Amino acid sequence: MFCVECGKEGATYESLCAQCFLSRNRFTEINEYIDLTRCAHCHEFIINGKWRSFGSVEDAAADIATRSVKVRSGSKIKSVEVAVTPLDRSNFEVSIEMILQMEDLVKTEHLVTTVRVKGASCPKCSKIKGSYFESILQVRSRDRSLDRGDKELILEQIEDMVERAASENRELFISKLEELHGGFDVYLSSNNLGRMISKELAAAYGAETKESSSLLGKKDGKDVYRITFLVRLPAYQLHDIISLDGKLHLVEGISSTNTRLRKLSDHQHVTMQNHDLENVRVKGTESDIMEAVIVSESADEIQVMHPVTYGTVELRKPESFQTKGDAVKVFSYEAELFLVPY
Numbered sequence: 310m311f312c313v314e315c316g317k318e319g320a321t322y323e324s325l326c327a328q329c330f331l332s333r334n335r336f337t338e339i340n341e342y343i344d345l346t347r348c349a350h351c352h353e354f355i356i357n358g359k360w361r362s363f364g365s366v367e368d369a370a371a372d373i374a375t376r377s378v379k380v381r382s383g384s385k386i387k388s389v390e391v392a393v394t395p396l397d398r399s400n401f402e403v404s405i406e407m408i409l410q411m412e413d414l415v416k417t418e419h420l421v422t423t424v425r426v427k428g429a430s431c432p433k434c435s436k437i438k439g440s441y442f443e444s445i446l447q448v449r450s451r452d453r454s455l456d457r458g459d460k461e462l463i464l465e466q467i468e469d470m471v472e473r474a475a476s477e478n479r480e481l482f483i484s485k486l487e488e489l490h491g492g493f494d495v496y497l498s499s500n501n502l503g504r505m506i507s508k509e510l511a512a513a514y515g516a517e518t519k520e521s522s523s524l525l526g527k528k529d530g531k532d533v534y535r536i537t538f539l540v541r542l543p544a545y546q547l548h549d550i551i552s553l554d555g556k557l558h559l560v561e562g563i564s565s566t567n568t569r570l571r572k573l574s575d576h577q578h579v580t581m582q583n584h585d586l587e588n589v590r591v592k593g594t595e596s597d598i599m600e601a602v603i604v605s606e607s608a609d610e611i612q613v614m615h616p617v618t619y620g621t622v623e624l625r626k627p628e629s630f631q632t633k634g635d636a637v638k639v640f641s642y643e644a645e646l647f648l649v650p651y
């Protein structure tokens with residue numbers, strides 16, 4: 310075999326020797342200018358049809374420039390080095406050095422392009438600016454108003470759920486928050502997001518949930534509905550003291566369907582369906598539970614000093630209960646003191 314260009318005998322590449330082939334052919338090419346769109350609100354960039362975040366404009370410019378290099382068919386990139394030089398606030402010169410291989414030929418090529426940064430508003434920010442929402446999450450409580458601490462805790466949990474969901478789908482977000490006397494409303498960008506959050510809150514707090522929908526319009530010929538998710542928290546919370554059938558019970562566990570209680574009179578456990586506890590009354594919260602100093606202890610009883618009257622009171626010990634330290638938790642109700650075993 311010989312080169313049709315210089316006549317040199319030996320291995321050929323498309324009828325040319327290695328030297329002639331490499332001198333006559335480039336393995337890469339790039340456009341003189343590349344446009345890079347940046348959202349003016351969230352500062353993310355659109356790369357290959359997807360909005361992404363970068364540490365700097367230079368990083369985004371380097372990424373889109375590298376992706377924009379056209380590589381000759383049959384050649385492989387062995388290494389890439391990129392340098393970005395700002396020309397002004399919106400234009401960046403990107404220099405790229407690539408080492409490529411085709412069959413047993415290796416070639417180094419240099420490319421230069423100018424990345425022009427264009428401002429825009431991404432779909433997510435456009436929706437947020439337009440107060441777009443598809444669902445409303447209404448958080449309320451039965452027979453009590455949510456205090457500031459309750460609201461902050463639940464809102465923090467909701468924000469964490471939205472953040473986790475948005476890490477996989479950037480179109481998920483909180484559009485608006487309205488605080489009300491009895492709770493608050495959260496406006497969300499997706500019906501599926503509202504449904505997911507309502508289920509998680511129900512599981513965490515034993516809440517009652519309801520859905521109602523209204524026709525929003527049509528999209529691609531299909532009806533689009535706006536859904537309102539009501540999450541009604543029970544009157545009680547974990548470690549509250551409630552009255553059930555005239556007896557005091559400690560709330561020891563809550564799930565989406567049932568609640569685990571312990572009767573304070575005999576320390577027996579009972580599990581109730583949440584819907585059967587809708588009308589219970591809270592007689593005390595965790596802040597009402599006090600500490601009483603242990604005076605003496607036997608196998609079945611504990612003698613303590615009443616934390617209010619300072620008199621001596623004997624309390625029955627539940628089975629397998631073990632004291633820790635020199636005090637126990639107690640709850641005072643209607644002149645009677647109860648041991649709270651937790």
